[in-house]
Amino acid sequence: MKLDERHLIQLAAVVNAGGVSEGAELLGMTQPAVSRTLAILEKRLGEALFVKGRRPLRPTPFGRALADHGQAMLLSSRKASELVDNFREGRTGAVRVAGTQFFMDGLVSNLIADFHVARPDVRVIQSYGYMEELQSAIRADRVDLAICPVDVLDGDDLEFRSILPGRNVVACRVTHPLLMKRKLRGSEVLDYPWIAPPLNSPLQADMRALLLSFGSTGVSVPYVGGSLASAINYLKRTDALTILPHGVVFAYRKEREITALPLRVPHPERALGILKLAGSPQSPAIAAFTDFIIKGFGSLADLIKRHEQSVVWKA
Structure with missing residues (x-):
């Protein structure tokens, strides 16, 4: 025998709430509509779902067994509704960035x-x-x-x-010798070792442009291929220089370990x-x-x- 899942859900609501009116309110339905459902279900099954004359309503063992199945459906329905609401409000899902x-x-x-x-x-x-x-x-x-x-x-x-403006800067430790100079000459960056930025990155292109602007095609590059964390750790312990996004250097300002030289890096207008x-x-x-x-x-x-x-x- 195939049963209507909605009928079982209504039965479970009535059993949980202890009354037809309370169960109907739980489901957002009217009391007469739920009463008709229970009457139709009892007639079709040929079995009583509730003990006669008991208030609050008390399900028969058969009614309780069916209500347990309806409860599972009710919970599943609520979870599905919650899933839909969370998805629509952007509280669930995935972002590939x-x-x-x-x-x-x-x-x-x-x-x-x-x-x-x-x-x-x-x-x-x-x-x-x-x-x-x-x-x-x-x-x-x-x-x-x-x-x-x-x-x-x-x-x-x-x-x-x-x-954010796409500006890159020359980064160094906060106690770098170049920061101690009263008059910084840009070409003085050629006297220090450099950390090579990632291959084929805008940082690498900007480092090359900066060196060329001072008439140099190369400097000492003792460290190549590091991550951001490793580059920062290396900067903090040496007099090396590197090119970093200004926003990244600014984000580390509270740690008072790295900073930017007051030197403009020539690069295309970008954002x-x-x-x-x-x-x-x-x-x-x-x-x-x-x-x-x-x-x-x-x-x-x-x-x-x-x-x-x-x-x-x-x-």
């Missing part, structure tokens, strides 16, 4: 942690890449969005929203921002994550702008 390594590790990872304080059930899947790789990954639907520096956008199928497929539908979780990143960098951009205005940058 990629970006340049130093920028992701230095700034975005902190924001991901803050995002999970409010939305712990949204899964964030992070990967790394540079512009060409990131564009390919977005077009191939391997990532939902990228957070990266952009100077020239390739193709009109992608859209970009700027969140750091969010890159995604133009016109592509976004899940609520992706939209919530995007909004959170934009707001987080909005606050950071204001702080960096005030800091830059207080520093005399040498060309």
Whole structure:
């Protein structure tokens, strides 16, 4: 015999609540509608579901057994409804985000942690890449969005929203000898060892441009291929220099271990921002994550702008 699942759910609600009116209220139904359901169910089964004349209602053993099945269905229905609500409100789901390594590790990872304080059930899947790789990954639907520096956008199928000026700086430890000079000459950076930025990165291109601007094609590079954490640890213990995003150096300011030389690095006009497929539908979780990143960098951009205005940058 096939039973209507809705009838079993109504039976479970009445048993749990101890009365037809209370069960109907629990389900958002009217009392007469639930009473009709119970009457139809008893007639079809040919068995009493409740002990006659008992108040509050007391189910028969048969009624209790059926109500247990209805309770499982009721819980499953509620879980499904909760899942739908959480998905629609961006509290569940997945976000596939990629970006340049130093920028992701230095700034975005902190924001991901803050995002999970409010939305712990949204899964964030992070990967790394540079512009060409990131564009390919977005077009191939391997990532939902990228957070990266952009100077020239390739193709009109992608859209970009700027969140931070894409400025790179010469980073060093806070007690570096060059910071002690009253008049810093840019060419003096050639006298110190350098940490090589990641291969094929904008940081590497900017380091090369800086050296060329001083008429040099090379400097001592004793350390190659490190992560952001290893680069910072190396900077803190040596007189080495490297190129880092200004936002990353600024994010470490409270630790008072690394800083930026007041020296402008020649590089193309670029911005750091969010890159995604133009016109592509976004899940609520992706939209919530995007909004959170934009707001987080909005606050950071204001702080960096005030800091830059207080520093005399040498060309």
